[in-house]
Amino acid sequence: MPSTSYYSSVIACASRYRAPLKLSFLYLTPRHFHHRRLTTIPPLQLAAALTTFSSRCCRLPSPHLSTGNSLFSRMEVMRRIFMLPLISTLFYVSHQRFWTGSSISKNKQMVEHLQSYGVLRSKKVAEVMETIDRALFVPEGAPPYVDSPMQIGHNATISAPHMHAMCLELLEDHLKPGMHALDIGSGTGYLTACFAVMVGPRGRAVGVEHIPELVESSIKNIQKSAAAPLFEQGSLSVHVGDGRLGWPEFAPYDAIHVGAAAPEIPPALIEQLKPGGRLVIPVGNIFQDLQVVDKNADGSLSVRSETSVRYVPLTSREAQLRGY
Structure with missing residues (x-):
């Protein structure tokens, strides 16, 4: 089974946001997974990957926000964002990290x-x-x-x-x-x-x-x-x-x-x-x-x-x- 960092490395956002962004979200859509392999992600391992994921373009909101208000539980955040009733779900994942284009000059x-x-x-x-x-x-x-x-x-x-x-x-x-x-x-x-x-x-x-x-x-x-x-x-x-x-x-x-x-x-x-x-x-x-x-x-x-x-x-x- 691939490591937690493996799953977090293939998730990318597809958004247009105001910067600085006080609260940004992680979006997972079929467009982000390109059919290299089909993997079942166990619930606990997926939850760990989601809560530790970060990148320059987006991050998963903390389940307990800095204001002290617990707006969403961890499970509620994942349910709302992924629009799935259960976390144990099949996802198509790629071996490659989602491209940011930082080295592209043309x-x-x-x-x-x-x-x-x-x-x-x-x-x-x-x-x-x-x-x-x-x-x-x-x-x-x-x-x-x-x-x-x-x-x-x-x-x-x-x-x-x-x-x-x-x-x-x-x-x-x-x-x-x-x-x-x-x-x-x-x-x-x-x-x-x-x-x-x-x-x-x-x-x-x-x-x-x-x-x-x-x-x-x-x-x-x-x-x-x-x-x-x-x-x-x-x-x-x-x-x-x-x-x-x-x-x-x-x-x-x-x-x-x-x-x-x-x-x-x-x-x-x-x-x-x-x-x-x-x-x-x-x-x-x-x-x-x-x-x-x-x-x-x-x-x-x-x-x-x-x-x-x-x-x-x-x-x-x-x-x-x-x-x-």
Whole structure:
């Protein structure tokens, strides 16, 4: 039986969070396990691994928090996070440590590593992520290819590359040439630029961000990227606005992405979603799920949860600037 450290070394987070993060959570999804071997983890050994696990990107909360309030017992934390009634469960585990990308110096290498770890499977999404260099969309001096969210100022973050890959794959069929895409909480403009490349000059990619300084800097980022011609001709635009209200001017949208967690899905985004379109949005407060919302031809909705995540809240500009 492998050691406790073996199990802790293969668990990784898939989140976008506000830093510094006072309380972060461990998320375990099928995407993190890539079919090398099937192992039964005994309950006591799994519990030990979970309670001792730590890494630079996430950690399991202490069962007895420093405030003195015991918010969750150890078993309750694991039950809520893993959404399983029992701890003795079968998991697919990999022999390799989840990649952070600290030694990667080129955008193409970042994409290749995402592919090699099974995080990125779509050839089209890989091509787009190679085309739009992430280094142009992170703060100066920051390591651009590390697989981790990072601060971009104004209590905002840019998501980790694997989360961008996941969202692009979830929306791929709704980002075909000529389609309309809306990116709420567009931040530095990275994902908006990816959307623009996918929908092409006959489509429309719209970013909405409520921090004017981020909109200004995102436009500069886009103008330095491969998406610059699309911005110049007008098929790509970024606007200052409250993302909870969407952007009606170019609705309806085939694809809508939200880069912050809402307590519930904003009605305006449902209204602006085209029948046959798809919305990807993190929903929740402490416990959040990345929800995939498909709008059927008759206007009804089909909703499923893709994975557990940790995003900054979708809130007003004033609340964000004062730290939520």
